[in-house]
Amino acid sequence: MKFRHALVLSLLPAVALAQERKEKGNLVIDGIPDIPADTFDRMNQYQNARSATLVDWDGADKGILILTRFGDTTQLHRVGAPGAYREQLTFTREPVAGGAADPSSADGFYYGQDVGGGEFEQFYWFDAKTGRATLLTDGKSRNDDILPANKGGRFAYVSTRRNKKDFDIYVGKRDDVKATRLVKEVEGQWHPLDWSADDARLLVSREISINETYVYVLDVASGEIKEINPKPGTKIAYGSAARFTPDGKGVYYSSDEDSETLRLVRQDLATGKKTVLTDLKWDVDGLTVSRDGKWLAYTVNEGGASALYLAPIAQPTKARRLAVPPGVIGKFAFDRAGKRLAYSLSSARSSSDVYSFDLPAAQKPVQWTFSELAGLARDSFVTPTLIEYPSFDGKPIPAWYYKPRAAGKRVPVVVNIHGGPEAQSRPSFSAVLQYLVNELGVAVLSPNVRGSAGYGKSYLLLDNGFGREDSVKDIGGLLDWIAKQPELDAGRVAVYGGSYGGFMVLAALTTFPDRIRCGIDVVGISNFVSFLERTEAYRRDLRRAEYGDEREPKMREFLQRISPLTNAGKIKSPLFVVQGLNDPRVPANESEQIVATVRKNGGKVWYLLAKDEGHGFKKKTNRDYFDAAASAFFETYLLK
Numbered sequence: 001m002k003f004r005h006a007l008v009l010s011l012l013p014a015v016a017l018a019q020e021r022k023e024k025g026n027l028v029i030d031g032i033p034d035i036p037a038d039t040f041d042r043m044n045q046y047q048n049a050r051s052a053t054l055v056d057w058d059g060a061d062k063g064i065l066i067l068t069r070f071g072d073t074t075q076l077h078r079v080g081a082p083g084a085y086r087e088q089l090t091f092t093r094e095p096v097a098g099g100a101a102d103p104s105s106a107d108g109f110y111y112g113q114d115v116g117g118g119e120f121e122q123f124y125w126f127d128a129k130t131g132r133a134t135l136l137t138d139g140k141s142r143n144d145d146i147l148p149a150n151k152g153g154r155f156a157y158v159s160t161r162r163n164k165k166d167f168d169i170y171v172g173k174r175d176d177v178k179a180t181r182l183v184k185e186v187e188g189q190w191h192p193l194d195w196s197a198d199d200a201r202l203l204v205s206r207e208i209s210i211n212e213t214y215v216y217v218l219d220v221a222s223g224e225i226k227e228i229n230p231k232p233g234t235k236i237a238y239g240s241a242a243r244f245t246p247d248g249k250g251v252y253y254s255s256d257e258d259s260e261t262l263r264l265v266r267q268d269l270a271t272g273k274k275t276v277l278t279d280l281k282w283d284v285d286g287l288t289v290s291r292d293g294k295w296l297a298y299t300v301n302e303g304g305a306s307a308l309y310l311a312p313i314a315q316p317t318k319a320r321r322l323a324v325p326p327g328v329i330g331k332f333a334f335d336r337a338g339k340r341l342a343y344s345l346s347s348a349r350s351s352s353d354v355y356s357f358d359l360p361a362a363q364k365p366v367q368w369t370f371s372e373l374a375g376l377a378r379d380s381f382v383t384p385t386l387i388e389y390p391s392f393d394g395k396p397i398p399a400w401y402y403k404p405r406a407a408g409k410r411v412p413v414v415v416n417i418h419g420g421p422e423a424q425s426r427p428s429f430s431a432v433l434q435y436l437v438n439e440l441g442v443a444v445l446s447p448n449v450r451g452s453a454g455y456g457k458s459y460l461l462l463d464n465g466f467g468r469e470d471s472v473k474d475i476g477g478l479l480d481w482i483a484k485q486p487e488l489d490a491g492r493v494a495v496y497g498g499s500y501g502g503f504m505v506l507a508a509l510t511t512f513p514d515r516i517r518c519g520i521d522v523v524g525i526s527n528f529v530s531f532l533e534r535t536e537a538y539r540r541d542l543r544r545a546e547y548g549d550e551r552e553p554k555m556r557e558f559l560q561r562i563s564p565l566t567n568a569g570k571i572k573s574p575l576f577v578v579q580g581l582n583d584p585r586v587p588a589n590e591s592e593q594i595v596a597t598v599r600k601n602g603g604k605v606w607y608l609l610a611k612d613e614g615h616g617f618k619k620k621t622n623r624d625y626f627d628a629a630a631s632a633f634f635e636t637y638l639l640k
Contacts, residue, residue, distance in 0.1 A: 027625055030595075030607040035625075035632045042439050043628045046431040047620070048374035051351040052079075052086070054344040055099045057335045060106035060128070064342055064368060065089075065099060066354055072620045076111055076126075079354070082368045089126065090133075095618045097121055102174075103291070103336065104151040110136075112146060117614025118582040123157060125174045136177055137161075142538060142584075147192045149199045150291075156192040156202055165537040167191075169204060171220060182223050189542055193241065196248045203242050203251060209545035210422040211457055213238045215253060217269065228267060229257070229274075237262065237457060241286050246293025246313060252277075254284040254298075260456035264298055266316060277316050283454060286329075289313070292338035295359065299329050301454050303386060303398065304426040308332065308343065310362055322362055324355075328428040342368070346428040348402075349381040382437050384427055384446070391477035393470075395450065399478065400425055402444035403487070404437045412492035412517075412638050413482055415475065415508075416446045419499030421463060421546065424454040432627060440634060443488055449474035449504075465548040465555070469562055472507045479515050490515075494638045496630075498522035498578075498616060499586060506564030506571075506594060513572045518637035520630055522578040523586045523615055526594035527566070528559035536584040568597040574604040574637045578626060580613030606633060 021030040055065040055076060063080040070088065073095040077086040090096050092113060099111035108128045112121045120142045124133040137143045141161035148155045153174040158167035162181070167190045172179035182202075189207040193215075196202075202218040204225075212235040218225045228251060229236070239254035239262050250269055254262040262283040267274045278284055280300060287298040296316055300307040306329035311319035327347030334341050339359055346352035351373065355365040384400035391397050404411055414436055418425045425446035436442050448455065449471045451463030463471040475495070483490040493516050495505045502524015509519050525531045532543060532550045548555040560566055575598055579591035588609070595607045608629060610622045617623045 024625070025621065026610055026612040027622060028607075028609040028611065029625075030609070031599075032606045032608065032629055033632075035628050039631050039635070040624075040628045043435065043624070043631055045374040045376050046435040046439075047624050047627060048372075049351055049376065049429075049431045050371040050374075051346070051429070052077075052344070052354050052369035052371050053352050054331045054333065054342055054354045056101040056109070056333060057340075057342065059101035059103070059109060061336065064354060064356075065101060065109060066369060067096060067098070068369070068371070069620065073618070076109070079368055082356075082366050083370065084368075086369070089128075100146055100148050102148045102153065102155075104149070104153055105174075110146050110148065110155065112143070114614075116582045116612045117580050117610075117616075117618060119584045119614055123155075134174075134177075136172055136174070137179075142536075145191050147195065147202075149195050150197065151199060154199065156195070158190050158192065160538050165540075167538065169202070169218065182218060182220060183225060184223070189538070191240075194243045196244045197246065198248065201244075201248070203244060205238060205242070207542065209542065210453070211235055211237045211256075211461060212545070215242055215251070217251075228269065229255075229272070231257070239283070239285060239287070241288065243287060243289045246289065252287055252289065252296065252316075254287065256457050260458060264316075277311075278319075286332065288333060290334035290338035291336055294338050295334060295341070297332060297334070297341055299332065301424075301426075304328070304400070304424060304448075304454060306345075310341065310357075310359075320362070322357060323364065326427070328426045348383045348427045348429060348434075349378055351429040351431075380438055381434050384444075389447075389477055389481035391450075391470075392473045397447055397449060397474050397477060398455070399445050399447035400427055402433055402437045402446075404441050404443055406441050410487060410489035412442045412489050413494070414442050414444050414634070414638070415478060415493060415495045416444055417475070417495065417497035417501040417504040417508075418446065418448070418452070419497065419501045420453070421449075421451045421471065421500040422453050422460060423500075424448055424452050426454075432630075435627075435631070436634070440631065440639065442494075442634070442638070445478060445482070447474065447478050464546060466558060468547065472504065472511055475504065475508045476512060479512060492517055492638055494634060495519040496522075497524070499524065502586070503564065506575075507562070509573055509575065510564050510567035510570040513570050516573055518574045518576070518633065520576040520578065520633065521591070521594070523580060523583055524577075524590065524594075525563075525586055526568075526590045527563040529556060529563070530565075530593070531586060531590055532559075534587045534589060539585060565594055565597060568594060568603075569601050571598055571601070571603055574606075574633070576606040576608070576630065576633045578608045578617075579610070580615060580617065581609055581611045582614045585615045 052066045052068045076090045076096050077088050097112045108126045114121045123136045123146050126133045143159045146157045169182045170179040191205045194203040206214045215228050216225045237256045242253035264278040264284045282302045285301045296311045308322045308324045309319040327345045330344035332343035340356045342356040351371050354368040382402050384402045387401045388396040482488045495508045497505045502521040505519040505521040529550045550556045577591045
């Protein structure tokens, strides 16, 4: 690790290394002045707001398993009853990424974890009797999507262990780490979705891009694989969840076949007959079926907010919308007996907590966890308003508008741009955004520029390939809208974003250099060609489908031309660049080269590198410093 760190820093020219640089723990603090103590103090409460997200119902029927953080990292806990204390079960140095109960065992659970944010996740079995964890994977490759079988202590997952690039499908057993590869050889991104009730078949998907996926039934014994809905020459997007019907004769899934949005479908496997169960304006973005075969539940993304529906399997079109407050639903799951439906819910004014409905009535949710807000008043948090503004071509672009309570003067603005790019800004809880609004008194606008998910497949494809610059122009449309608002100060606008949002920050600074005061780029792409050549091999083809193939001469020339690194000489405003050294998605080189180039051009750059992080900061001590530094950056360059 020390050698790799030295290698990355050696990429910076002498002019960059001449900047004041120091190390604090695993943080390399380069060109950042000392942060005032009162900034840390003001940030402290917001940074200590907790959350709880659903992992699964406990295998021993002793409540629920959740992820929450009490120390520096997120760990797995058990909550025995609604409102009961959170019993911590894992105590590891690295954050726990997720987990699952085993339907065939009450003696433990599975969980996943990487090292240093590198995303080469490994799976473990935690034995509740001994309190010990056993490594189930090879300890080296990237492993994803652990899916316990219904019995026998087996589980399915995908792994890049064969060639570090393609996700083969494996089945393992808790007592035998020699997993079996089910299909001789696959290419690209694959995901196990569901086991049939008899564990004889797996429902699996292959992802080419966000608008092209395929779903198959895989025979576990023979390895025979069969596509469920073959449509040669037609690109169909399927949702990330699909389930066998209780009798195994059909499947439930969501797809955009013959539709702009993802609709819920039941398909008979023998005949291929499809029955569309929903016809909504919005995407069905999640679904699950109870183990007793009585209930179907699904979520709908209504412009960013979630709706939760419950239907009897016998009458799937007779779905009932449940009484869930406005917010964003995370994972949801039925208990073993099919008597309760649990879900995580986050809203702008409430961090994520876990709730459940008792079935069949499902009238009033029961709250299981009560996450502390570190003494902050919930009523002080701002609920965003959904607005639309016209872009350069007249297309309406949705955005969430967080408006500070203070009135009487024009306030500065932070434009917060999501990553992906096939992601979506949604009205879930963000301590950082609430801090910006309440403590710094700035307005926050979170746009869903073209290419964002949640608004139909046509909107989703508008920024692909040679359309990339149009999404940057959408930020120009937002700047025009800001200038027309009497309460906003168009002369004090900052941009803030991570990953693809980091690229958008850099692109906005080069495209609108006289209209933006400053920008914070977190793990952002600075050059599409070097990014595509250096991102981990297992991600490369998926990203080429979105950004374009850099191996094609015309596309390579285009990607070079529009890349912020090529246009870095146009950056006039102060820039704060944040990077995790172990980032497998956007390698550290992307940040190093933009820092070096802007500084060479005489620009002002703060640079923060974490040696024990990857694509974003997950450890609290690192986030504490970064958030305080971000506040100081805005106070220095935006508020004045």
